[in-house]
Amino acid sequence: MTRYLFRRLISLALSLVVASLVIFAVIEVVPGDPASYMLGLNAKPETVAALKDQLGLNAPAPVRYLNWITGMVQGDFGLSYTYKTPVSQLVIQRLAVSLPLALYALALAVLVAFPAGLMAAARRGKVADAAVMGATQVGIALPNFWFAMLLVLAFALHWQIFPAGGFPGWDQGLWPGLRALTLPAIALALPQAAILARVLRSALIETLGQDYIRTARAKGLTGGQTLLRHGLRNALIPVLTIMGMQFSFLLAGAIIIENVFYLPGLGRLIFQAITQRDLIVVESVVMILVFAVILVTFLVDLAYAAIDPRLRKRA
Amino acid sequence: MRVAFFLGLILSLAALIAALVSLVWTPYDVTALSIADKLKPPSPAHWLGTDHFGRDIASMLMAGARTSIAVALVAVGIGVGLGVPLGLLAAANRGGLVDEVVMRGNDLIFAFPSLVIAILITAVFGPSATNAIIAIGIFNIPVFARVTRGGALSLWTLDFIRAAEVAGKGRTRISAEHILPNILNLLIVQGTIQFSLGILAEAGLSYVGLGAQPPTPSWGRMLAEAQTMVTLAPHVAIFPGLAIVLTVLGLNLLGDGLRDHLDPRLRRAG
Numbered sequence: 001m002t003r004y005l006f007r008r009l010i011s012l013a014l015s016l017v018v019a020s021l022v023i024f025a026v027i028e029v030v031p032g033d034p035a036s037y038m039l040g041l042n043a044k045p046e047t048v049a050a051l052k053d054q055l056g057l058n059a060p061a062p063v064r065y066l067n068w069i070t071g072m073v074q075g076d077f078g079l080s081y082t083y084k085t086p087v088s089q090l091v092i093q094r095l096a097v098s099l100p101l102a103l104y105a106l107a108l109a110v111l112v113a114f115p116a117g118l119m120a121a122a123r124r125g126k127v128a129d130a131a132v133m134g135a136t137q138v139g140i141a142l143p144n145f146w147f148a149m150l151l152v153l154a155f156a157l158h159w160q161i162f163p164a165g166g167f168p169g170w171d172q173g174l175w176p177g178l179r180a181l182t183l184p185a186i187a188l189a190l191p192q193a194a195i196l197a198r199v200l201r202s203a204l205i206e207t208l209g210q211d212y213i214r215t216a217r218a219k220g221l222t223g224g225q226t227l228l229r230h231g232l233r234n235a236l237i238p239v240l241t242i243m244g245m246q247f248s249f250l251l252a253g254a255i256i257i258e259n260v261f262y263l264p265g266l267g268r269l270i271f272q273a274i275t276q277r278d279l280i281v282v283e284s285v286v287m288i289l290v291f292a293v294i295l296v297t298f299l300v301d302l303a304y305a306a307i308d309p310r311l312r313k314r315a
Numbered sequence: 316m317r318v319a320f321f322l323g324l325i326l327s328l329a330a331l332i333a334a335l336v337s338l339v340w341t342p343y344d345v346t347a348l349s350i351a352d353k354l355k356p357p358s359p360a361h362w363l364g365t366d367h368f369g370r371d372i373a374s375m376l377m378a379g380a381r382t383s384i385a386v387a388l389v390a391v392g393i394g395v396g397l398g399v400p401l402g403l404l405a406a407a408n409r410g411g412l413v414d415e416v417v418m419r420g421n422d423l424i425f426a427f428p429s430l431v432i433a434i435l436i437t438a439v440f441g442p443s444a445t446n447a448i449i450a451i452g453i454f455n456i457p458v459f460a461r462v463t464r465g466g467a468l469s470l471w472t473l474d475f476i477r478a479a480e481v482a483g484k485g486r487t488r489i490s491a492e493h494i495l496p497n498i499l500n501l502l503i504v505q506g507t508i509q510f511s512l513g514i515l516a517e518a519g520l521s522y523v524g525l526g527a528q529p530p531t532p533s534w535g536r537m538l539a540e541a542q543t544m545v546t547l548a549p550h551v552a553i554f555p556g557l558a559i560v561l562t563v564l565g566l567n568l569l570g571d572g573l574r575d576h577l578d579p580r581l582r583r584a585g
Contacts (some may be wrong), residue, residue: 017424143519143560256522267431
């Protein structure tokens with residue numbers, strides 16, 4: 001187990017280094033320099049040059065890369081050009097919206113997908129299976145921003161149960177915050193639930209064909225007991241992989257949904273930073289997101305080892 | 316299952332035909348504005364109604380199909396064109412350095428939030444259909460590389476490949492002449508899936524204003540424009556969304572049907 005952990009940690013560190021190099025290189029080629037952007041069109045060249053100096057933009061690229069990396073390791077993600085606040089502070093503010101939204105959406109997706117997937121697998125080939133599979137096909141095909149518009153039309157404008165957009169902030173209490181996140185979370189969750197239900201169904205069907213399932217049935221367990229105790233546990237590996245990917249997607253991929261609902265989340269932060277050429281924010285936030293993805297993948301790998309002892313031994 | 320496949324075929328063909336016909340004919344000119352006719356509900360004259368500029372929605376949907384299909388198709392082309400050779404190369408050198416580099420590179424691209432990178436690319440090079448294609452296409456490369464490598468790896472252990480090696484064929488030639496034809500079905504299925512994902516991605520990018528620019532009609536941008544008047548005229552928001560859903564649904568059903576048909580293992584089990 002320790003060797004397995006060690007090898008995984010090495011590859012995690014290596015991916016992070018390569019990712020940071022790629023991000024830095026991409027940002028290097030972005031046209032438009034932040035200094036002239038900040039000062040506007042009428043700025044004197046000397047002023048722009050002085051500001052560039054102050055921002056440390058004149059140093060050679062390798063030096064700037066090292067500064068950026070050492071800063072991040074120490075928890076200093078730089079200073080936003082437009083907001084004039086530390087990037088770490090901006091990220092923490094935005095995460096207060098994005099993280100609950102991602103978790104909310106994932107929880108909704110699991111809540112829908114698990115019963116649907118279990119039912120479809122248990123009644124394979126029957127009407128219930130066909131209905132679940134048909135519904136998931138539609139769920140996958142729905143663009144989430146369009147679904148969001150329909151939700152707003154129905155639940156915010158027609159019935160006025162949930163707000164159509166905006167976020168009151170958590171200091172207004174838990175309920176107003178959750179209410180504001182409900183429609184976005186549903187819009188994000190539906191396509192994810194559809195994917196998850198399909199993966200769970202096919203993993204379950206694969207598992208249910210195994211000999212140990214027959215043994216479980218032979219020793220007298222009911223179909224339901226076999227499904228939950230032996231089927232589900234063994235089918236969880238592919239499902240966990242997908243859930244890990246979905247969580248990272250929800251964290252970063254909510255950009256469009258955050259735009260629909262005017263939510264001050266991480267996605268909108270990047271979106272605005274890109275359009276305003278606030279490159280230090282783009283650079284650091286993308287790096288944090290990539291770090292999150294790599295970390296989630298790593299944790300999912302560890303979870304495999306916890307679920308399936310065979311994987312521990314093999315490594 | 317057959318019903319689903321044919322439904323998929325019909326929906327996909329409908330989108331394709333709409334796109335092709337729009338090249339030569341649409342019920343109304345998609346660039347002609349007619350403010351007097353704005354936001355008309357569906358009627359015999361305008362089957363799907365008109366938008367806020369009085370443009371015929373049915374005509375715009377036909378022309379929008381062209382943009383969606385073109386963007387998704389070229390993006391799949393980029394994925395196939397670069398991903399398949401990389402996958403073949405990795406499989407031919409399985410366990411070697413090339414394989415390791417290709418696969419780790421793949422993992423790396425997967426770790427990047429695709430939408431953020433797409434937005435970054437369009438921000439760097441300016442929003443346009445071409446840059447949307449590049450942004451979507453890049454993320455197709457690792458998908459095809461992985462599928463190709465996976466399919467090719469299982470073939471490399473088979474006897475007929477051994478025989479070709481013994482006959483003196485090089486790895487490149489074997490990859491091209493024996494491996495590629497045998498994983499073609501895998502690639503077709505994956506191609507359909509990526510094609511439908513491409514249509515969704517294009518719609519998303521256009522929706523936030525980073526895809527095709529006016530006056531090129533695009534389903535995503537139609538939805539963005541409809542958003543502000545969704546209460547006044549819901550049809551303006553509903554039809555473009557339906558067009559996306561039906562096209563993507565059709566392609567997915569088609570892909571599933573093809574997979575079941577092309578994979579004999581599934582046919583026996585099903």
